[in-house]
Amino acid sequence: MIYLWPPQEDNRVTKLYTKSWQFYKAQSEGFVEDQEYYYDFCKNQKTLDVFAGYGRLTNFLATRNIDIEIVEIENDFAKFINIQASKKHIQDVLTFTSPTQFERIIAGWNSFCLLTKDNDIKKFFSIVDTLLIPGGYASLNYFDTNYWKDAPSGELIIDDIKINYVPSYDLSKAKEGHGVWFDDYEFTQSGALEKRRFEYPVRVYENADALTQFIQHTSLELVDAVENFGLAKDEISEPGWIDYVFKKKE
Ligand SMILES: C[S@@+](CC[C@H](N)C(=O)[O-])C[C@H]1O[C@@H](n2cnc3c(N)ncnc32)[C@H](O)[C@@H]1O
Known part of the structure; x- marks a missing residue:
């Protein structure tokens, strides 16, 4: 049964996926073209998946023995994530703190752009900075508006x-x-x-330079922009994906 929300109701809710999660899940769960990219990125590294959704990436990475934790705001999504409860942080990423530091942070499927306010974006990068070990990397996916x-x-x-x-x-x-x-x-x-x-x-980030204002107060550097998970254009069903890769200074 599809959860029926009154169609006239205003869907502009603070928690964006509270009503649309069933649709988003059904629509995205067949997408696997990014899996090998994130596996290579996270292999043998302690990893945090932020904006983790229903674990499309985390469940795959956990089956490949990646030591992974998640942050996801919606319990309706997080309940599908098959890692131990203590590694599931069901909360707003902007309030997330952890005694653990991570070697890798990932945010798949065009997620960090859901933060739209300048102060929230700056805060998010401060959190990424704090959560990474020196020399650690974050790969944050974005779908190019072009x-x-x-x-x-x-x-x-x-x-x-x-x-x-x-x-x-x-x-x-x-x-x-x-x-x-x-x-x-x-x-x-x-x-x-x-x-x-x-x-x-x-x-909207028109190019990599548009990110500079949001990281300059941190010790993060933008070190790469990986297109389409490193796949050739004829190997990807929908081109336009960019992973902005940040390194925390040693
Ligand atoms: C586009 S989905 C991406 C899911 C997943 N990263 C993937 O690759 O399939 C974005 C997810 O971010 C979650 N989300 C949105 N704002 C959030 C926030 N402030 N803190 C934590 N999670 C958030 C949503 O509930 C949703 O599950």
Whole structure:
């Protein structure tokens, strides 16, 4: 059964995925093209997955024996993550502290751009800085807005219900660093046509330089921008992914 939220209700909630998690999960769980990249990045390294979702990456990395902890704000997502409870931190990343420092931090599938306010982004990078050991690395994934126009419509299945999906977006304020992504879903349940729209305000980074203002108060350096998980364009179903890789100074 799909959880039915009243369609007229305003979906702009603080906790973005509180209502859309079933759709997001069904839509993204088949995506595996980034797994080997993160495995190579995290191999033999104590790792923290922030904005971990339902463990799409963490569950894979844990089965490959990566020592991994997670931070995820939604329990409806975190309940799918198969690591020991003490390694699951179900909270806002902006309030996360830990006695542990990590050799690697990852944030997959275009997540850190969900932080849209300057102060939150600066705070996030302070937290990454504190949580990394000197010489440690963070790989933070971003989906380049130049590729948003190529995002395909599609179909999902949740509990045997076929759902039509159409993405769209508003980049009219991209120059000021703001964009909005919309996911529209349509399906028939109990004989009735249902429609849902979810919107995600995101921070737009037009290039790597746009990140400088957010890390200059930390000991992080932007050391790489890995496109499409290091895959050739014909090896990736939807090109446009960039992993910004930061190193904490020794
Ligand atoms: C786009 S999903 C990415 C999931 C996962 N990283 C992946 O690769 O599949 C973003 C996730 O970040 C979580 N999230 C959003 N804001 C958060 C915050 N401030 N602190 C922790 N998690 C947050 C959402 O609940 C959602 O699960």
